Amino acid sequence: MSATFLSLQGVSKRFLGLLAVDEVSFDVAAGELLSVIGPNGAGKTTLFNLLTGQLSPSAGRVVFNGVDINGQPPQARARIGFGRTFQMSQTLTSLSVLENAMIGSFLHHRHISAAADHAYASLELVGLQHRANITAGELTLSERRRLEVARALALDPKVVLLDEVMAGLNQTEVQGMVDLVRTLNGGGLTFLVIEHNLKVVRQFSHRVVVLDRGAKLAEGSAEEVLANPAVIEAYIGKSKQ
Amino acid sequence: MPRIRTFRQELPPLALTAVLLAALVGLYSGDNFTLNILATTFLFAGLATAWNILGGFGGQFSLCHGVFFAEGAYLTANMVLGAGLSPWWSLAPAAGLAAATAVLISWPAFRLRGPFFAIATMTFSEVVLVLANYFESITGGPQGMRVPFRPGWQNMIFTGRIAYAWLMLGFLLLALIVSLVLLRSRLGYYLQAVRDNEAAAEASGIDVLRTKLMAFAISAAVTGVGGSLFVMYVRIVDPPTLLTLSDVGVRFALIALIGGVGTGYGPLFGALLVVPLEAWLRAELGAYAPGSNLVVLGAVLVLAALFFKRGLVGAFQSLPLPARWTGRLART
Ligand SMILES: Nc1ncnc2c1ncn2[C@@H]1O[C@H](COP(=O)(O)OP(=O)(O)OP(=O)(O)O)[C@@H](O)[C@H]1O
Numbered sequence A: 001m002s003a004t005f006l007s008l009q010g011v012s013k014r015f016l017g018l019l020a021v022d023e024v025s026f027d028v029a030a031g032e033l034l035s036v037i038g039p040n041g042a043g044k045t046t047l048f049n050l051l052t053g054q055l056s057p058s059a060g061r062v063v064f065n066g067v068d069i070n071g072q073p074p075q076a077r078a079r080i081g082f083g084r085t086f087q088m089s090q091t092l093t094s095l096s097v098l099e100n101a102m103i104g105s106f107l108h109h110r111h112i113s114a115a116a117d118h119a120y121a122s123l124e125l126v127g128l129q130h131r132a133n134i135t136a137g138e139l140t141l142s143e144r145r146r147l148e149v150a151r152a153l154a155l156d157p158k159v160v161l162l163d164e165v166m167a168g169l170n171q172t173e174v175q176g177m178v179d180l181v182r183t184l185n186g187g188g189l190t191f192l193v194i195e196h197n198l199k200v201v202r203q204f205s206h207r208v209v210v211l212d213r214g215a216k217l218a219e220g221s222a223e224e225v226l227a228n229p230a231v232i233e234a235y236i237g238k239s240k241q
Numbered sequence B: 001m002p003r004i005r006t007f008r009q010e011l012p013p014l015a016l017t018a019v020l021l022a023a024l025v026g027l028y029s030g031d032n033f034t035l036n037i038l039a040t041t042f043l044f045a046g047l048a049t050a051w052n053i054l055g056g057f058g059g060q061f062s063l064c065h066g067v068f069f070a071e072g073a074y075l076t077a078n079m080v081l082g083a084g085l086s087p088w089w090s091l092a093p094a095a096g097l098a099a100a101t102a103v104l105i106s107w108p109a110f111r112l113r114g115p116f117f118a119i120a121t122m123t124f125s126e127v128v129l130v131l132a133n134y135f136e137s138i139t140g141g142p143q144g145m146r147v148p149f150r151p152g153w154q155n156m157i158f159t160g161r162i163a164y165a166w167l168m169l170g171f172l173l174l175a176l177i178v179s180l181v182l183l184r185s186r187l188g189y190y191l192q193a194v195r196d197n198e199a200a201a202e203a204s205g206i207d208v209l210r211t212k213l214m215a216f217a218i219s220a221a222v223t224g225v226g227g228s229l230f231v232m233y234v235r236i237v238d239p240p241t242l243l244t245l246s247d248v249g250v251r252f253a254l255i256a257l258i259g260g261v262g263t264g265y266g267p268l269f270g271a272l273l274v275v276p277l278e279a280w281l282r283a284e285l286g287a288y289a290p291g292s293n294l295v296v297l298g299a300v301l302v303l304a305a306l307f308f309k310r311g312l313v314g315a316f317q318s319l320p321l322p323a324r325w326t327g328r329l330a331r332t
């Protein structure tokens, strides 16, 4: 009955010679807000791709509610409750902003008008409702990021993976996003967040996983891991290069 | 508040289109030359509209729609000549056969993306052309097939040319309805999402292959019906007529591109420009410069590519007119 919500078991991903993710294991509890941090190229995005099915692991298992989902393609994972954003925004540029969000809401709302209403509600969450009828290709970068979040939320997901959604947002927008994630998390939605802004990480994470060169370097509360000498070295060591 | 077009909102412009085109037929009701041009225009407008379902909404540049067209034509010819059936009975089987073929070739073809998909479908079309010449028992081989002139509603053969204009107008309206229903449905949105960004589509729960496959089957089915009507219209068909790329498969795509690919009415506008222009050129220049019509078609395409990147419909939308008017033609 009480299977772990989401569990990574010795997950690795090798690209030719490069071990981008190296035997990473950790569990995520339902309702948790977990941040994944690490220097550039640490393997954070690759790890997300393994979780949502864009890539399949070279070794290890991804288990969701007790089911091994390794073989499932991205669309199947979206159906069982995975919503995600991409580090490089993947906007549907010829569709309107509302239609972009509808692409998400169609998963559970077959009819156009129901899908449109539901999509509009998710645009309201990210504060894009006033842009609903313009072509998404005309959005600014920061608006595109928020649109990605709206599309993911429109899926009515059980877990949302956000890959650097705060990047390029101004201070007010960052605070808006933090508040939104907190509110939704307060309502029981699980979040995995890749975030470079450590202030944000401290502000909202229940737990933090640190990756370095593909491997899990540390895991714990934000206070713990950010005080960890190995973590500090990984960050400073990288930034000196 | 959400503002989204539904198929119901497409009905008034669709009815207006039907009335205008019918008025055109009425206007030229005594002129057989023009009626022939209108019939051909409506047929190709319908075929380009069908192509646009996959090629425009879905962004999958198929060059094998000539195969579905030929299948419809040969199936009808065989049912009429071989079994003595009324061609009306062959329309649904033609749609089914074309859709089944599309599903069969989807599996290998959609492993390929972009230009590779286009090349694969083009190759398929060329192979079918060779096969059509070879399998004489079905196609009549290089000599082709001839449907005898036995006028009558039952036989879909008419003494007056006007009946063909009505028939092809009916086909065009069918293609437009299918296309617009699709465009305003979940599948239509999924198709556009797949065209814009497959990664985003997959992450939103869309089965990309299934989406392309359904669009391919629907697009092929309508094209197959067009082939059936074509064979009853010309009554003589041979493999080059049905399967030469520049006359058929590529032509559907060109008409859609010139008119405005991915828009509901673009293919119709493309056909209204291209088909009469071609007919006129053939009549004026064909005698002393055979093939010059192709040169002009190429020139029209180049001009369209240079000046209206989004086709005639796109050019119209960018006119300084109230959005309320231009918006009617657009997809949203
Ligand atoms: N598809 C791929 N093929 C080959 N190498 C890849 C591929 N994707 C990622 N990599 C490599 O894997 C490593 C990890 O990349 P990844 O994008 O997961 O890092 P990241 O932690 O998200 O970095 P950033 O903070 O810069 O986004 C990098 O060295 C990257 O170059």
Ligand SMILES: [Mg+2]
Pocket: A044, A045, A046, A087
């Ligand atoms: Mg990354």
